[in-house]
Amino acid sequence: MSTAVTRAPDDAPIGAPLAAEVGSAYPQLGDPAERGSLTIADRVVERVAGYAVTRVEDVSAAPRRLLGVRVGGARADEEASVDARVDGHTATVDATIAVGWPASVRAVTARLRQQVREDVERITGVRVAHIDIDVVSMIAPAARRRRVQ
Template identity: 70%
Template structure:
């Protein structure tokens, strides 16, 4: 059972008197003067890169050398993402591979939705625009036939 504690008529106040353990509490200033929280571009990039890989049909793009894929798409890695944060708004550029035969338009739409949702949920930054550069269509790996 809890009991109500009457508050002063002008609301709760931060005091520097002792708390229930005998320690002095610091006085809190006006919330507008306590400081700000800035989310770095790199934080949004990491969140968005991971969000891309959570969409079925989208993976991180394979490494490329002189325009030629070197290796396969990397489903276990974050996608390559560049982000620019301005205040509480970000723009995101993602480079992805899409699995064949998935619809590029459908997968890209899901990627945009997932990036917006995850970035806003985790960082509090609204994503105004997501550019997606599809650089590869990845095919399922074919198993080599064994000759017996």
């Protein structure tokens, strides 16, 4: 048995309903230039990327420092420091994190890049062109709090 698949046109806006979903209850979407503009603020991308960071195993917020001295420990339930810049439909993201000992920094940062890119693009429709990650600390297992699943 085969199922018919309705596909959005290639020029349809991200998140636009498929024609089969819209039905006759909604008018046809007009030209994007006539509907208005959409601006995604830097802070929105920062929040989405910050949440994405918390979803990656062995990543936590970097410990706070005051005049170079560590103040408190890293906590897995805190959001990492994330900055983003949006230029049109493209964003760059900077994240400062701590990685759990003895995880591979290379493997963890690869997973982090993938998670941030997927979440930001899926939720905001903004393409992530570049992600810089600063790993500033390795956190011993006893210093990390267990994440609630």
